[in-house]
Amino acid sequence: MGRAPCCSKVGLYRGPWTTKEDTLLIDYIQAHGEGHWRSLPKKAGLLRCGKSCRLRWMNYLRPDIKRGNITPDEDDLIIRLHSLLGNRWSLIAGRLPGRTDNEIKNYWNSHLSKRLKNSTAGNRSTCMGESAGKRSDAKASDKRKKKEDNEGICSRNGEAATKTKIYLPRATRVCTSSVAKYINNIQSMIGSSSRNAEDGDHTSWGMSGLKVANNGGQAWASNDEEFDGLVCDHDPSCPISLQKDIMLDDIFEEYQQLLKADDHGHLDSFVDSLLA
DNA sequence: AATGTATTCAACCGCTCCCCG
DNA sequence: GCGGGGAGCGGTTGAATACAT
Secondary structure, eight states: OOOOOGGGSTTOOOSSOOHHHHHHHHHHHHHHOSOOTTTHHHHHTOOSOHHHHHHHIIIIIOTTOOOSOOOHHHHHHHHHHHHHHSSOHHHHHHTSTTOOHHHHHHHIIIIIHHHHHHHHHTTSOOTTOOGGGHHHHHHSOHHHHHHHHHHTSSOSTTHHHHHOOOOOOOOOOOOHHHHHHHHHHHHHHHHHHOTTSOTTOGGGSHHHHHHHHHHHHSOOOTTGGGGTTOOOTTOTTSOHHHHHHHHHHHHHHHHHHHHHHOTTOHHHHHHHHHHO
């Protein structure tokens, strides 16, 4: 993109925030409100870039942030939403009052992805894993790597690791209008190819649409294992329409199952809120 | 007790989207 | 319609801490 990151400006502090900086930021925002992050540091007397200020406020200083452990309910909801939305942490965080996208992302990477990996390890190899979990792998000791190899967790003699490559989506901002576009596309897709779905049933587009839409442009699957072999988006010879045809029925079924299991009604209300 | 390893989480980075002129 | 700037997002990093040997 060419534009240099604002943090590269000389003279700006980086790293952990001090109490004094926190106080300055809080005081300023309490007095003037959020926004205008670019100019905020200067006005607030902070030697930080706007991005850094925004992040600090959003992830740590905001008064409505809930500290403490993720409850089992939240844990469950995160898993469900992730199966629906993939790594759209901000959307997921939007359904968990007081939780930040960063917190949920960290929680997922450190707890849930590992747990889910283990739970599916018996069924199939999951070594294609998410890039977000890459670091723990990279940083893992030789000892641990050897252990995993011995357990066959991530490399069936090193074959699987090289055979299948999953391309994860780039970071894209999801705003209301994007979601609306998403939904329109999805509804038209479902309408034409999933005639087994009940007409007018608003739940019919959710899971399928999200997954198809995400795979339409870039190979992606939140449950990557489930889409093994369909990761052909980067192959020009594999037209998107074909992928849709292949996946829609399976995806729709998966979504219906998810809805059945959704005894709290979170998914329905979530879907409704997106449509609103 | 010392050392090595694994985990957690705040913060940074690069990219993309949206808005406005 | 186009381009630039601000804002937001997800991925990644690194330091601190916890845990294991």
